[in-house]
Amino acid sequence: MELKPGSRWRSAVCNAEAVVVRPAKGDVSLECGGHPMTPLTAPKAEGLTLSPEHSGGVAVGKRYFDEETGLEVLASKPGTGSLALNGRPLKLREAKALPSSD
Amino acid sequence: MHTSVLLEMATEVFPDRLALGPRQGGLCFSDLGARARAGGAWLKAKGGDAVVFIGVNGTALPLALFGAATAGKPFAPINYRLSDADLRKLLARTAPSVAIVDEDMLARVEGVEGVTLVPRGAFEAACADPTNHAGEGETPEDGIAVLLFTSGTTGDPKVAVLRHHHLTSYVISSVEFMGSDEEEAALISVPPYHIAGISAILTGIYGGRRLVYLPAFTPEAWVDAATAENVTHAMVVPTMLGRVLDILEKRGTNLPNLRALSYGGGPMPHPVIERALKMLPHVDFVNAYGLTETSSTIAVLGPEDHRIAIASDDPAVRRRLSSVGQPLPTLELEIRGPHGEVLPPGRSGEVYVRGDQVAGEYLHRKAIQDDGWFATNDGGWLDEHGYLYVEGRLDDVIVRGGENMSPGEIEEVLREHPGVADVAVLGLPDVQWGEKVAAVIVAAGEKPSIAELAELVKSKLRSTKTPETWEFRDALPYNETGKLLRRVLKAELSKPA
Numbered sequence: 001m002e003l004k005p006g007s008r009w010r011s012a013v014c015n016a017e018a019v020v021v022r023p024a025k026g027d028v029s030l031e032c033g034g035h036p037m038t039p040l041t042a043p044k045a046e047g048l049t050l051s052p053e054h055s056g057g058v059a060v061g062k063r064y065f066d067e068e069t070g071l072e073v074l075a076s077k078p079g080t081g082s083l084a085l086n087g088r089p090l091k092l093r094e095a096k097a098l099p100s101s102d
Numbered sequence: 103m104h105t106s107v108l109l110e111m112a113t114e115v116f117p118d119r120l121a122l123g124p125r126q127g128g129l130c131f132s133d134l135g136a137r138a139r140a141g142g143a144w145l146k147a148k149g150g151d152a153v154v155f156i157g158v159n160g161t162a163l164p165l166a167l168f169g170a171a172t173a174g175k176p177f178a179p180i181n182y183r184l185s186d187a188d189l190r191k192l193l194a195r196t197a198p199s200v201a202i203v204d205e206d207m208l209a210r211v212e213g214v215e216g217v218t219l220v221p222r223g224a225f226e227a228a229c230a231d232p233t234n235h236a237g238e239g240e241t242p243e244d245g246i247a248v249l250l251f252t253s254g255t256t257g258d259p260k261v262a263v264l265r266h267h268h269l270t271s272y273v274i275s276s277v278e279f280m281g282s283d284e285e286e287a288a289l290i291s292v293p294p295y296h297i298a299g300i301s302a303i304l305t306g307i308y309g310g311r312r313l314v315y316l317p318a319f320t321p322e323a324w325v326d327a328a329t330a331e332n333v334t335h336a337m338v339v340p341t342m343l344g345r346v347l348d349i350l351e352k353r354g355t356n357l358p359n360l361r362a363l364s365y366g367g368g369p370m371p372h373p374v375i376e377r378a379l380k381m382l383p384h385v386d387f388v389n390a391y392g393l394t395e396t397s398s399t400i401a402v403l404g405p406e407d408h409r410i411a412i413a414s415d416d417p418a419v420r421r422r423l424s425s426v427g428q429p430l431p432t433l434e435l436e437i438r439g440p441h442g443e444v445l446p447p448g449r450s451g452e453v454y455v456r457g458d459q460v461a462g463e464y465l466h467r468k469a470i471q472d473d474g475w476f477a478t479n480d481g482g483w484l485d486e487h488g489y490l491y492v493e494g495r496l497d498d499v500i501v502r503g504g505e506n507m508s509p510g511e512i513e514e515v516l517r518e519h520p521g522v523a524d525v526a527v528l529g530l531p532d533v534q535w536g537e538k539v540a541a542v543i544v545a546a547g548e549k550p551s552i553a554e555l556a557e558l559v560k561s562k563l564r565s566t567k568t569p570e571t572w573e574f575r576d577a578l579p580y581n582e583t584g585k586l587l588r589r590v591l592k593a594e595l596s597k598p599a
Binding site for chain 1: 103104107110111114115244266267270271274275276277278279280281288298301302305306309335337362364366386388390392398399402404405430431458
């Protein structure tokens with residue numbers, strides 16, 4: 001799948017949704033709960049179940065990344081599955097809180 | 103990522119939290135989301151390539167910003183304080199467009215070709231009308247989110263282009279999603295056509311902080327609104343802060359609900375920030391430095407930095423109050439010399455910046471380098487701890503007999519004198535040297551002696567940097583975002599007597 005910046009994806013097995021913030025290099029599969037995510041505008045996949053190995057959960061408003069490909073996504077909706085790229089779990093981007101400046 | 107996703111997320115997670123307006127009668131997030139979508143559908147049906155906003159601050163502004171976003175059109179707020187001729191000139195550059203205009207300003211902009219005028223009240227009514235449906239659709243393309251006319255302190259305004267991904271990158275990397283508590287409220291008094299006015303909306307919404315608008319700034323109205331609305335956060339420009347402190351002193355209040363006050367837009371005089379820190383010890387002060395072209399803030403001097411600096415006897419630490427703090431961890435910042443070489447700490451040059459939030463683009467012209475670096479046209483230097491000192495626009499640099507000097511450096515020295523309330527340093531044409539250094543002083547009380555001021559500059563810097571022309575004024579010309587209008591002073595002082 002092509003993970004263009006700004007493209008939106010949803011989990012096939014839970015309520016999670018994600019937006020691509022930084023694209024990934026190469027041929028990749030963005031997954032949630034052990035299954036490929038589908039474009040937000042495509043119909044939701046049916047009959048799939050959450051894989052226990054990928055059930056760590058997705059927290060809304062958190063950023064997740066993959067070091068190898070440079071992919072970074074923002075979780076725009078929470079879910080029970082966890083995010084992965086080609087089966088490799090994405091890591092949570094720990095952001096240092098900045099003082100409010102606006 | 104598209105800016106409309108920011109509002110969509112907030113709406114989804116905290117639908118009932120107050121998002122906009124007063125504690126009584128304000129809009130909650132789900133209302134704001136519904137109204138922005140309705141307004142967007144209405145704007146889309148009006149045609150045009152851009153949505154213009156000409157009006158004072160208020161709830162219509164975030165509705166128009168997000169409405170334009172959902173309609174898939176760039177949002178272009180214009181400075182209504184311009185002369186009618188200039189205002190119309192800028193408006194004409196947005197055609198074909200739809201312009202949301204305050205009712206009392208409509209007559210000023212009528213008849214500009216290719217521009218459909220919409221009274222502000224009609225737009226607000228359309229937002230509140232649920233029959234305006236956009237229908238479920240795809241998120242619009244990740245194109246231009248905002249067009250901002252730069253202030254043009256050095257010439258004709260340029261149109262800065264900020265794409266959705268620049269703005270959202272800034273927001274999601276610098277603000278914790280819904281990280282504000284329910285009591286938090288931000289008072290917005292920076293103008294709608296300024297980058298700070300745009301970023302305040304986006305970061306406020308994403309952080310879950312209620313936005314309270316001041317239609318136009320007066321220090322009295324600011325203190326009234328801050329008190330009545332239990333305001334916890336605000337951003338001011340340096341000229342506003344001193345005036346706010348005067349009112350607080352007069353009224354004998356210190357705004358106990360206020361938690362954080364950020365400032366930026368120009369150099370903050372030392373005496374003002376020191377007074378603020380003393381008068382408001384419970385408040386976190388943040389100095390933010392940024393440019394339109396960088397989607398707002400790129401460096402911050404945080405609350406701890408302020409407290410440490412004010413309590414320190416070490417001049418190098420205390421001096422940090424004149425810095426803009428350290429660059430955001432999400433971007434790179436370098437100081438470069440005239441040949442593009444990266445300069446070590448302590449050396450003054452041009453500030454360069456690179457990062458996802460850096461747009462560096464004007465309409466029809468890319469100003470960013472292929473490797474992503476953007477030359478800010480600001481002079482500055484970093485100290486060995488990474489604190490950035492901004493010396494002002496490079497266009498303002500005075501070249502006297504081949505020697506470059508920054509007005510900011512000389513102004514900073516003069517501001518230390520207790521008899522100086524405000525100061526502007528600039529270059530004036532000079533037959534012998536090309537340019538000579540001139541200082542315009544606003545005295546704090548009795549006029550300080552010129553000999554004493556000259557001696558101060560000579561002792562701290564060197565004699566070539568000592569102003570040769572001195573003038574005293576009651577006030578200096580600033581634009582409403584706190585930028586000193588050096589070219590106005592220059593034009594006045596260059597006139598033959």
